[in-house]
Amino acid sequence: MILYLKIIFYLCFILLPINCQQNKKSIGIHQAQSMYFQNKKKPISEKITVLNGIDVLLEKKRHFIQSRKIALVTNHSGVDKNSIPNYKRLMEIDDVELKVIFSPEHGLFGESEAGEKINYTDIEKLPKVISLYGGTRKPSAEMLEGVNIIIYDIQDIGARFYTYISTLGLVMETGAELGIPILVLDRPNPIRGDIIQGPILDLAYKSFVGHYPIPTRYGGTVGELAIEILKNKWIASLPELEIIKMEGWQPNAWFDQTDLPWIPPSPNIPDLKTAIIYPGMCIFEATNVSEGRGTPNPFKWIGAPWIDGKKLSQALNNFKLPGVVFVPKTFTPQTIKGKSENPKFKNKKCSGIEVWITDRNQYRSIDVGVLTLFSIYNMYPDKIKIKESGLNRLWGSNGLYKKLKRGVTSDDILKY
Numbered sequence: 001m002i003l004y005l006k007i008i009f010y011l012c013f014i015l016l017p018i019n020c021q022q023n024k025k026s027i028g029i030h031q032a033q034s035m036y037f038q039n040k041k042k043p044i045s046e047k048i049t050v051l052n053g054i055d056v057l058l059e060k061k062r063h064f065i066q067s068r069k070i071a072l073v074t075n076h077s078g079v080d081k082n083s084i085p086n087y088k089r090l091m092e093i094d095d096v097e098l099k100v101i102f103s104p105e106h107g108l109f110g111e112s113e114a115g116e117k118i119n120y121t122d123i124e125k126l127p128k129v130i131s132l133y134g135g136t137r138k139p140s141a142e143m144l145e146g147v148n149i150i151i152y153d154i155q156d157i158g159a160r161f162y163t164y165i166s167t168l169g170l171v172m173e174t175g176a177e178l179g180i181p182i183l184v185l186d187r188p189n190p191i192r193g194d195i196i197q198g199p200i201l202d203l204a205y206k207s208f209v210g211h212y213p214i215p216t217r218y219g220g221t222v223g224e225l226a227i228e229i230l231k232n233k234w235i236a237s238l239p240e241l242e243i244i245k246m247e248g249w250q251p252n253a254w255f256d257q258t259d260l261p262w263i264p265p266s267p268n269i270p271d272l273k274t275a276i277i278y279p280g281m282c283i284f285e286a287t288n289v290s291e292g293r294g295t296p297n298p299f300k301w302i303g304a305p306w307i308d309g310k311k312l313s314q315a316l317n318n319f320k321l322p323g324v325v326f327v328p329k330t331f332t333p334q335t336i337k338g339k340s341e342n343p344k345f346k347n348k349k350c351s352g353i354e355v356w357i358t359d360r361n362q363y364r365s366i367d368v369g370v371l372t373l374f375s376i377y378n379m380y381p382d383k384i385k386i387k388e389s390g391l392n393r394l395w396g397s398n399g400l401y402k403k404l405k406r407g408v409t410s411d412d413i414l415k416y
Contacts, residue, residue: 044250050258053185053223053244054153055081058089061244064149064183067095071139071147071180073102073132073171075164076109077155077263078185086153086185087126098127099147104154104167105133106266133163137208138170141178150175153185155265156222158193159279160201161209161394162266165225169211169235172226176237185244186223190255190265191276191365193220198279198366199416201396210396216366217279221246254360267339268298277355280369283400286390289376290350294333294343301331302372303352305345306383313353315375319410323362329354367414370400374413377404 078086090098123129154164175182198216212234223243264270281299284291292301309328316326330351333343357363392398
């Protein structure tokens with residue numbers, strides 16, 4: 001049943017937007033299932049050349065922005081194929097006026113750690129920059145005075161609780177309320193657009209780290225998500241929306257199989273392996289177990305002073321999860337400016353595990369995170385503390401917390 005629901009989601013979220021533009025034929029569940037597994041298994045043997053939405057816009061579809069007054073929602077990840085920031089490219093165009101830049105969580109330059117509130121004063125050689133993670137998370141009419149198009153261009157990582165996509169929805173709402181069209185410049189899903197994992201969010205637990213009823217690892221791209229937001233009316237007001245699609249990208253491509261430069265999308269996602277692990281291990285943010293912040297390997301290293309890393313790694317390896325092994329690890333979290341000012345167990349030696357991905361195509365990120373939490377909870381019931389509301393927000397329901405408290409088998413904990 002779980003597989004069936006994921007195939008249905010894949011059909012609706014990933015295949016239909018593509019196929020509706022190519023032909024009008026309907027697709028049955030068996031065909032969808034076949035396509036689902038074909039896309040998951042089809043290998044990519046050479047790097048593929050990809051043009052992001054920003055490059056397609058500037059090279060081939062500049063008419064979308066000619067004579068426009070632009071509000072740009074972006075951060076340091078919004079660069080062209082030559083790693084030039086999008087705002088610099090837009091400011092070079094004679095008949096375009098970049099009036100305001102909005103930045104999401106972590107700031108315009110990716111300079112702030114998770115949860116840190118940001119407010120900007122004047123930045124030399126840039127138009128006004130306004131943080132949407134400071135005093136407000138939704139642009140106001142005053143902020144958008146004189147603007148006649150809003151462009152969204154941020155690299156996402158394909159995880160539901162990554163707040164950039166929540167900012168997208170709030171910006172879309174404002175656009176609708178003020179009659180300003182939205183232009184989304186698409187970018188790859190770095191952890192593949194054809195893999196869907198994890199529970200679908202229950203809207204009773206909607207928050208800024210879970211804004212839509214989608215799986216934890218939701219597949220597709222941010223442009224495709226914007227279409228789904230509109231189609232399913234997941235926001236209060238619906239704007240005029242255009243997507244500038246990529247050229248050359250394939251949904252079964254990992255980011256490093258493209259010729260695009262890797263730019264850490266946020267301070268604690270330094271590389272692609274971390275991005276793959278993150279959708280599962282992020283749930284430790286709701287616990288008193290270190291998720292590795294304050295170290296060179298956030299989310300790859302999980303531990304606490306009271307954990308025996310050797311025993312934990314043995315317990316996790318006994319599950320024989322595909323595509324991963326666990327090794328004992330000791331580490332000491334420290335302050336890292338712009339990444340983790342006050343990490344859990346700062347300057348205290350922690351013991352735990354390091355996640356080694358041996359086959360990323362088989363690796364099941366959510367299962368790894370859940371079974372790691374399950375194991376620690378059962379091995380150290382008097383030590384571990386879970387913030388119920390925090391876990392429920394990240395998980396998208398109270399199901400995981402209730403199962404942990406009730407006591408279930410490892411098989412049952414993975415039924416979501």
